[in-house]
Each structure stands twice: as structure tokens, then as C-alpha cells.
Amino acid sequence: MTQYSRSTSPLICRYTPIPVPFLLRRKQISINHKIHPIIMQSSSSSSSSNPTESPKKVIVCGAGVIGACTAYFLAQKGAHVTVVEKSAPACAASGKAGGFLALDWCDNGPLSALARRSFYLHGHLADLLSGPTAYAFRRLETLALTIQEAAPPKQGLKLPEWVDGPATRASSIGTTQTTAQLHPYLFTRKILDTAVEKYGVTVVKGEVKEVRLSEGNVASGVAVDDGEVLLGECVVLAMGPWSAKSTVISGLCRISGLKVHSIVLRPQVPEAIGPQALSLRYKTAEGVSLDDHEVYPRPTGQVVIGFVYEDKESDDGDEESDDDSDGDDDDDSDDDEQVCGG
């Protein structure tokens, strides 16, 4: 059993082992320091905004970016929120993502309004939570480039200074008004820390095994791995892209994930890499197109290279979270290289 504590770094909460006697009880995780969640409500909690009602008890399952943000906003509205996380906050996709944000790339699709709202909300949160320093939030330009091996250099292309090689096409696909980025691990930890410190959210470590239903099939809490039952009037399932495999969700609804890989590099001279995100199409000298890549330089001195989604949904994805259950004090957010599933 472990607890979380603030590290000496103001930005990164490290994972610290605690002495054995504390293992006897479920330990509250004291962080002193795009999938929608599924919400199961009890019938009595459906009229929630009446100020005379006592605050709703909400159990949020999963401390990825979705669970952390859900906890933050519900607690801000006055709910009593407990987050249950089986491993560590932001240990899975939310700690490993590119952290790229776009205003209008979902336009004309079902997520358009959500994506637009989310983009503006990120700008607002960055002002509120010191985003640029706390989690490397910044607005940036985004370019689509085609690189072809052995092609003659094309004159007149507007390329960032740090890009060399035979680019045959370059076009702007995002401006500082429409694209931005953040460090997803730091963002998730920051918003969860703020929810704990400012709005009294409780984070506990445990694996949700079952949603308990009371009479009338309404949610009344969750059972966790050691048999303890956490009671709540509302249960939010935010257990990530592979949670359809879990018995908690299977049968309830269909969730599918896409596998994405990323490599995080640390250039020798990070300052030489400018604030431009790249969407790369790469062709061999023979003209064969390889998988597209996305390149996200971060102000933290890393460059994230993402390999764009497989074109079919993966249904065999294993959840590959970085469970530091060995109790070491690694901060995996800062690995120089990592390959992970989402």
C-alpha cells in the first residue's frame, strides 16, 4: 500500500512507499501536495442543484485525466468526491499522451462542440492553475509536412528553422489561436492536487471490482479489491480506454480503445527546437508512404513523437499502466524514452 506525497519539485508528485503497519487499512492517498466518463446516478440524486439538499457523495473510479477533471469540477460544484485509483494518478494514457489540443479538428463530427468547449476551458484553466509553469501549457503553431527521402529540396517552403531534410510540402494546419499543448502527466496531477487541496476531494488507492446497486437498480457505491465498499449516491466510471475488459463495465456499454505509441526524446539542445507541432507524412525514396507521425516539442525540453493511430480499432489492447507498485520513487513522466499503449 502506498501514499502519494509532494516531492521537492513543486510540479511533480512522487510515489513514496509507506511503512508496513499502514498496510492494515485502506490508505487514503494523500496528494498534499477523450472518452466521456460513464455516470451512474441514484434516482434520489437526479435533482442535484437544490442548495437546501446535502452535498452529493460521488465516487469517481479512475484517476486519469477524465477522472481527475470530473472530480475537480464536481467538487467545485459542492459534491463530496472520492476518487478510487487502482495504481497511481495519471499512470496510464493520461500520463503518456502527446498533450496536444486543437480547437476545430473535430468540427463537423459528433465531438465538435465538446472539443471546442474543451479547448477554451483549457485556456481558462491555464490562467487559473498557472498552466505555463505548472504543466507546460502553451499555444503553438502546427504544420503539416511531407518529407520524401532523396527528393530534391523544394524552394519557397516555410519550414521551422529546426527542420531540415527534404520537405516536399508544408502547410499551416493550426495557429496559436487554434492549437495548444500541455504536459498531460503534470496537468492531470495538478488538477487532482488542486481538487484535493481546494475542494476536499479524497483519493484512495484500490481496484474497483463492482458497482453496487440498490433497490431499483440504482448505484449505491463500489466494492474495491479488499472487499471494502465505498458508498456514494453517484458513481462515475472513468477507468480508461481498456476498461471494457473489466467486469465492472462489460455488459454495461461498449468502449473501445485505439493503440498509439509514442517515443519521448530529449534533444541535446532543446532550445533549438521551436514551438511548432508537426504532422508528418513520410515517404521513402521509392515513394512508399510510411505511417504518419506527430511531433510535439515541449517547453520541458522533450520532444514527443507519436505514431498515428492504427486505422482499425484495437480490441486486444492490454492496459499498460506504469504501476509503481514496487514502491520505487521513479517519476516516469520524465523518462527520456518510452513506448506505451493508450
Ligand SMILES: Cc1cc2nc3c(=O)[nH]c(=O)nc-3n(C[C@H](O)[C@H](O)[C@H](O)COP(=O)(O)OP(=O)(O)OC[C@H]3O[C@@H](n4cnc5c(N)ncnc54)[C@H](O)[C@@H]3O)c2cc1C
Ligand atoms: C501515446 C498517446 C498519445 C496521445 N496523444 C493525445 C493527444 O495528443 N491529445 C489528446 O487529446 N489525447 C491523446 N491521447 C489520448 C488520451 O491520452 C486519452 O484519451 C486519455 O488520457 C484517456 O484518459 P482516461 O482518464 O479516460 O484514461 P486513463 O488515462 O487510462 O485513466 C484511467 C485510470 O483508471 C484506472 N483504473 C482502471 N481500472 C480501474 C479499476 N478497476 N479501479 C480503479 N482504477 C482503475 C487506471 O489505473 C488509470 O489511472 C493519447 C494517448 C496515447 C496513449
